[in-house]
Amino acid sequence: MLLDVCNVSKIYGPSCNRCLDLTGSEANRAICPVCNSIVAINSINLTAEHNEILGIVGESGSGKSTLLQLIYQDISASSGTIFFNGLQNDRGTPLNILDLPPSMVSRLKNKEMSMIYQNPRLGLNFLFSAGGNIAERIIGSGERRYEEIRKGSLDYIDRIEMDSSRIDDYPEEFSGGQQQRIQIAKALSSSPKLLLLDEPTTGLDVSVQAKILDLIKELQQEMGFSMIIVSHDLGVINHLTDITVVMKHGTLVEYGLTDQILEDPQHPYTQLLVSSIL
Amino acid sequence: MNSSTFAFLDEDAKKEIRRSLLKAVAIPGYIVPFASREMPVARGWGTGGLQITLSIIVESDTLKVIDQGCDGSVNAVNIRDFITSVTGVESSNETSAATLIQTRHRIPEEKLKDNQILVYQVPYPEVLTTVEPDTAKQKQMHGDGDYSKLWVLLYEDTSQYGDSRISNRYPVLVNKHYVMDPSPIPKYDIPVMNNNSALQLFGAGREKRIYAIPPYTDVRPLKFDDREFKVENFSGIACERCGATDVFFDEVRRGNKSSFFCSDTAFCDAQLEKNNAA
Ligand SMILES: Nc1ncnc2c1ncn2[C@@H]1O[C@H](COP(=O)(O)OP(=O)(O)OP(=O)(O)O)[C@@H](O)[C@H]1O
Ligand SMILES: [Mg+2]
Ligand SMILES: [Zn+2]
Numbered sequence: 001m002l003l004d005v006c007n008v009s010k011i012y013g014p015s016c017n018r019c020l021d022l023t024g025s026e027a028n029r030a031i032c033p034v035c036n037s038i039v040a041i042n043s044i045n046l047t048a049e050h051n052e053i054l055g056i057v058g059e060s061g062s063g064k065s066t067l068l069q070l071i072y073q074d075i076s077a078s079s080g081t082i083f084f085n086g087l088q089n090d091r092g093t094p095l096n097i098l099d100l101p102p103s104m105v106s107r108l109k110n111k112e113m114s115m116i117y118q119n120p121r122l123g124l125n126f127l128f129s130a131g132g133n134i135a136e137r138i139i140g141s142g143e144r145r146y147e148e149i150r151k152g153s154l155d156y157i158d159r160i161e162m163d164s165s166r167i168d169d170y171p172e173e174f175s176g177g178q179q180q181r182i183q184i185a186k187a188l189s190s191s192p193k194l195l196l197l198d199e200p201t202t203g204l205d206v207s208v209q210a211k212i213l214d215l216i217k218e219l220q221q222e223m224g225f226s227m228i229i230v231s232h233d234l235g236v237i238n239h240l241t242d243i244t245v246v247m248k249h250g251t252l253v254e255y256g257l258t259d260q261i262l263e264d265p266q267h268p269y270t271q272l273l274v275s276s277i278l
Numbered sequence: 279m280n281s282s283t284f285a286f287l288d289e290d291a292k293k294e295i296r297r298s299l300l301k302a303v304a305i306p307g308y309i310v311p312f313a314s315r316e317m318p319v320a321r322g323w324g325t326g327g328l329q330i331t332l333s334i335i336v337e338s339d340t341l342k343v344i345d346q347g348c349d350g351s352v353n354a355v356n357i358r359d360f361i362t363s364v365t366g367v368e369s370s371n372e373t374s375a376a377t378l379i380q381t382r383h384r385i386p387e388e389k390l391k392d393n394q395i396l397v398y399q400v401p402y403p404e405v406l407t408t409v410e411p412d413t414a415k416q417k418q419m420h421g422d423g424d425y426s427k428l429w430v431l432l433y434e435d436t437s438q439y440g441d442s443r444i445s446n447r448y449p450v451l452v453n454k455h456y457v458m459d460p461s462p463i464p465k466y467d468i469p470v471m472n473n474n475s476a477l478q479l480f481g482a483g484r485e486k487r488i489y490a491i492p493p494y495t496d497v498r499p500l501k502f503d504d505r506e507f508k509v510e511n512f513s514g515i516a517c518e519r520c521g522a523t524d525v526f527f528d529e530v531r532r533g534n535k536s537s538f539f540c541s542d543t544a545f546c547d548a549q550l551e552k553n554n555a556a
Contacts, residue, residue, distance in 0.1 A: 102418060103421065103422045103423075106418075106422050106424055110426075125430075127409070128430050128434065129437075131433075131434075132430045132433060133430075135429075136429075136430045139426040139433070140424070140426040144429075144503045145503045146436050146502035146503075146504055146505050147504055148504075149502075150433070150437060167437075168434070168437055
């Protein structure tokens with residue numbers, strides 16, 4: 001198993017001991033009626049295998065981005081554990097990545113996991129060139145030879161089907177779709193085991209979206225990493241993922257093979273979601 | 279001004295600065311805050327270096343003050359006169375005669391010994407400001423030894439200009455952990471910092487920061503494993519005044535003709551004297 005998310009919750013606000021019981025899909029709310037805290041993620045359990053592609057769908061505010069940010073540790077959890085890729089201490093005890101010292105967190109984020117954000121400004125450093133952005137991750141994973149770093153950057157510029165002559169240009173000089181490609185190149189240049197994508201194509205032209213999704217799929221097949229992709233678009237989920245997770249009010253309401261979920265949704269909320277699209 | 283106090287500063291101020299100095303020496307290259315006092319020279323005119331000098335100077339010291347290698351510049355003279363007037367210590371231009379040397383932007387040409395202390399005046403102590411404005415993140419990066427953003431600058435310069443474009447303040451890795459700003463000394467002086475017999479202290483008055491390199495510490499310029507660190511090239515050049523070669527030169531342009539002189543004026547004087555004696 002690559003990723004094992006156990007009982008993870010994230011509460012915004014003062015929080016009380018009733019927050020988790022009084023919110024979620026059954027309670028049909030995400031705000032605790034006692035203390036008014038927002039329960040963005042409520043006791044979630046989720047696993048991902050090597051090479052597996054998970055899709056997360058759900059209405060706006062259901063906690064999809066929060067869940068990715070917790071896994072990537074852009075934010076800290078209120079409770080729960082996450083195990084990643086057999087990471088353990090010297091004595092063989094599995095390490096909860098939510099409790100790692102900051103230096104180990106950055107090592108994990110520099111090498112083992114990558115995130116692609118909807119907004120390229122979150123994923124790219126706009127002060128660095130396209131090649132510099134890719135180089136940053138290659139350097140972060142330990143490489144100190146210039147030629148290797150340059151070769152690596154060129155290689156990933158090539159993989160995202162961009163002309164190598166643009167390697168030293170800066171992010172402003174690229175279109176939105178190209179910026180997303182550079183984010184992808186940067187994210188993959190450390191050969192991560194897990195790629196997290198938060199609506200990577202929302203806001204782009206439909207034709208550009210399709211090309212980027214195809215690129216992601218190709219690279220995944222070629223390099224063999226696991227992915228968790230958040231999307232509002234069931235077409236994207238259908239096209240890319242093996243497993244689909246449906247979220248509502250911070251909880252998982254349905255989990256299963258993508259084909260089955262789209263053909264025969266069990267949860268009324270999923271049924272609604274699928275019928276409104278198909 | 280309280281003229282009854284030796285070395286201008288009151289004993290509490292000196293004690294506090296010495297405490298910061300001890301911490302700085304114990305953690306080579308690590309930036310330590312200190313409570314910078316008002317000094318009778320304008321901030322930005324070496325008040326950080328001055329406060330260090332005043333808090334460690336003793337009656338038996340011999341003082342030398344240089345500004346860009348020159349003992350005779352107005353700045354150097356003012357600082358030297360001030361220190362000698364509040365301490366009564368001897369001063370000398372001769373590098374080997376001095377026990378305490380305060381400097382701006384140069385290291386003396388003559389090899390320093392282990393009974394000597396070199397105090398640098400520092401305008402910008404934080405090496406990471408150019409790549410990360412957020413001070414909390416800077417701290418985290420230092421703690422993690424994560425300097426990949428500085429490496430990216432080096433990568434970009436190498437890609438676009440063939441080599442680093444930094445001519446002074448070249449970042450150095452101290453004792454294989456902290457990267458620090460060596461103050462605006464030329465690249466020429468960077469190798470001299472490594473394994474130096476003298477204690478090197480750095481003071482930034484405006485920024486209220488102190489850091490240090492203990493004697494015989496490993497100090498390396500940030501450079502790629504497969505690239506040379508190139509210092510200013512003065513091959514074929516000799517000082518017009520004393521004939522010295524293999525030193526750092528000041529270039530004086532008259533019309534379209536360039537003349538070169540030793541930047542270290544005390545060294546130049548000594549050479550001239552040697553020539554005349556021979
Ligand atoms: N920093 C924060 N402070 C307070 N509440 C927050 C914060 N970040 C997110 N939330 C709340 O947590 C809940 C989940 O937000 P999240 O961004 O994860 O939703 P989402 O499923 O990604 O929505 P969308 O589809 O609109 O992107 C929302 O109610 C949101 O308002
Ligand atoms: Mg979101
Ligand atoms: Zn509550």
